[in-house]
Amino acid sequence: MRFTHVLLAAPAALAIITCAFAQATPADPPGSENLRPGPGKALVIQSCSQCHQPDIVVGQKRDAAAWRELVDQMVARGAMVDEANYEKIIAYLAEGD
Numbered sequence: 001m002r003f004t005h006v007l008l009a010a011p012a013a014l015a016i017i018t019c020a021f022a023q024a025t026p027a028d029p030p031g032s033e034n035l036r037p038g039p040g041k042a043l044v045i046q047s048c049s050q051c052h053q054p055d056i057v058v059g060q061k062r063d064a065a066a067w068r069e070l071v072d073q074m075v076a077r078g079a080m081v082d083e084a085n086y087e088k089i090i091a092y093l094a095e096g097d
């Protein structure tokens with residue numbers, strides 16, 4: 001009887017441990033939580049976290065043209081921005097505060 005209980009408890013304990021680890025190592029880099037939700041958020045995290053926190057963009061007031069200029073500078077520094085994602089990133093950045 002007791003042995004059965006141990007057998008049932010082991011997978012449950014393992015699941016709890018796995019969950020705790022999953023929470024301890026979030027996929028998003030630090031600062032990501034400061035980015036407002038939106039279709040471009042994941043792209044900004046993906047392209048703009050390599051050298052600084054992605055929330056460096058928070059509170060920066062620029063229009064689309066100014067963001068293009070800045071993103072171009074980041075690309076020149078080595079940011080990996082897929083051409084397909086470029087305008088989505090600009091739109092996300094320009095929509096913000």
Ligand code: HEC
Pocket residue numbers: 044047048049050051052056057060070071074077078079080081089
């Ligand atoms: C290859 C490294 C690298 C990547 C990737 C990168 N940046 Fe930067 N970024 C820098 C460096 C270095 C600075 C600081 C130098 C400066 O302020 O000119 C900086 C500064 C900034 C600043 C502050 C500039 C200011 O004048 O206040 C913003 C905003 C910014 N980055 C946005 C972005 C965005 C958006 C992306 C993604 C498209 C990105 N960065 C990706 C290197 C990078």
